[in-house]
Amino acid sequence: MKTPAHKAEAWESADSTFAAHAARRRVPLRGTxxxxxxxxxxxxxxxxHMTPADIASQGRQELTAGQWLRVARDAIDNGTLNLMITGGEPLLRDDFAEIYTEINRMGFIIGINTNASLVDEKYHRLFSKYPPSSVSVTLYGADRETYHSITGNGNHFDSTIKGLEYLSDLPTFLEIKATFIKDNKDQLDRMRETANRYTKRFAINFMVFKPVPGVVSQAEKCRLSAKESIDIDISNRMYYNELRRQNKEKKDEADKNAPHDEDEAIRDSKKRDYGLDVYPEVLTCLAAxxxxxxxxxGRMLPCATFDTLATEPLKEGFKxxxxxxxxxxxxxxxPQKCVTCEYFLNCPNCPAYFHVETGSFDTVSDYICELARERNERLAEIRNTV
Amino acid sequence: MKIKEGYLLRTIADTNIIVPVSERVIEFKGMIALNDVSAEIWRFLETEREYSEIVDFMVSSYDIEKEAAEKDLDALLKQMNDSGVLES
Structure with a gap:
């Protein structure tokens, strides 16, 4: 007899992520x-982002609560474990609590993306009773003026901060992501300080793409240049590198007499399987x-950016x-130009990004090329300096 | 003894996984993966059981000696207790 206490043989975590294990078995593990x-x-x-008028003009409709619950049950039956709830702003739905409460009982590990501004006493009660495993909040600035400039209303800053206060009180993993455009490009330190009042989990995003079909945005006017983007990226990396260095010094001091775990070192040095080589290999993530x-x-997409490649789970069946x-x-x-490029392996050269930027899956985007070039050259400079 | 309410055993990609739902998310972080035998015992423990009942179940299900069953069960119950999934 096998020892019951042994780890599951179907999946050994040391060499493979569970997502890779699922990808190799064509299991839809992660849903949004x-x-x-x-x-x-x-x-x-x-x-x-679409307004109700935008939605109406396209002759499309949001799924009802009943339809979402049907999709959720199908997702459970087909092996979805991690479920991200997002929008738009998902808390804007009048029936959010109804959908969330029901989905919460089904057996998902649930995450929520929100701007936090609608989190009030009512949602605090809901999430206290049925906590999501994680909440990810996007932060757009460190003051009312910046929120006014980006979101259209300075009061959104106050409501976001109030929402963060509620969320940080929950027994849930809270992450704050800052998106940078020209309006807030000088606020990295202040935004990180703001975020750190509620959580140590702080991430940045500087990639801003043209909108998906049917959506109007000013992305091209307000997004950062490649240089501005990588300035912020490097500045944030340096902040955390310094923090890690300080923590390591403390840890080294504490561990001076602790035995060295060679097995752990060997394990860490092994390349883990992330499943990225599973078909379609043209995607460098786990989408599809x-x-x-x-x-x-109600369409099933590989991810949000692949808006034009879709199947219809409610019509043809989830599986x-x-x-x-x-x-x-x-x-x-x-594109051939990508395959022969020296930065090919360190570039966000996703066909979805090319499509939103150029209207074609195989036409190279200058925006992405410049980001990749700037990032690779600047990081190489830093490595050489060090 | 019995598994607490609010834990679901799911089989995903040939792997048995324990998922906390609703209020249990507060007290359980992470994921437990079980092999097939442990998953069988988990299901058995979804109903209130005496220690001797579980041992008898293992002996009859897997054709093993009582002592071996007790040793394996003790190891599993320790892990379950450490994870807080058993009713006290």
């Missing part, structure tokens, strides 16, 4: 439910391999829609 494209913010660079996105109108997804990529290849 985009409950609505509506948002109470009007961020000038948003690639996805073990991850999917259900759009507000059929998932199984058919890789076939959508059969004619999509990396």
């Amino acid at each position: 439910f985009e409950l609505t494209p509506r948002c109470n913010f009007g961020c000038k660079m948003c690639y996805i 391999k073990s991850a999917y996105w259900i759009s507000w109108d 059929e829609a998932w199984d058919r997804m890789p076939s959508l990529f059969k004619d999509i290849k990396h």
Whole structure:
């Protein structure tokens, strides 16, 4: 008899991520439910935000609560474990609590993306009783003026801070992500300080893409240049490198007499399997391999940015829609210019990004090329200096 | 003894996984993966059981000696207790 206490043999965590394990078995492990494209913010660079009039003009409708719960049950039956709830602003839905409460009982590990501004006493009660495993909040600035400039209303800063106070009180993993455009490019330190009042988990985003079809944004006008983007990236990296260095010094001092774990060192040196080579290899993430996105109108997409490649889980069945997804990529290849580029392996050269930027999956985007070039050259400079 | 309410045993990608739901998310972080035998015992423990009942279940299900069953069960119960998934 096998010892019951042994680890599960089907998946050994040391050499493979569970997402890779799922990808190799074509299991849709990670799902995202985009409950609505509506948002109470009007961020000038948003690639996805739609007004009720935009929605009506396209003749499309948001899924009802009942339809979301049907998709959720199908997702459970087909092996989804991690479920991200997002928008637009998902808390804007009048029936959010109804959907969330029901989904929470099904057996997902749930995360929520929100701008936090609608989190009030009512949502605090809901999330205290049924906590999500994680909440990710996007921060747009460190003051009312910046929020006014980006989201259209300075009061959104106050409501975001109030929401963060509620969220930081929950037994949940809180992350704050800062998105940078020209309006807030000088606020990295202040935004990180603001975030650190509520959580140590702080991440940045400087990649701002043109909108998906049917959405209007000012992304091209307000996004950062490659140099500005990488300035922020490097500045943030240096901050955390310094923090790590200080912590390491403390740890080294504490560990001076502790035995060295050679097994751990060997394990860490092994390359883990992330499943990225699973078909469609043209995608350098796990989209359509073990991850999917259900759009507000019920289409199954590889991710939010692949808005034009979709299957229809409510019409053809969830499993059929998932199984058919890789076939959508059969004619999509990396542009030749990318394949021969020296930065190919360190570049966000996703066909989805090319499509939103150029209208074609295989046309190289200057925006992405410049980001990759700047990032690789600047990081090389830093390595050489060190 | 019995598994607390609010833990679901799911089989995903050939792997048995314990997922906390609703209020249990507060007290349980992370993930437990079980092999098939442990998963069988988990299911058995979803109903209130005496220690001797579980041992009898293991002996009859897996054709093993009582002493071996007790040793394996003790190890599993220790892990379950450490994870806080058993009713006290």
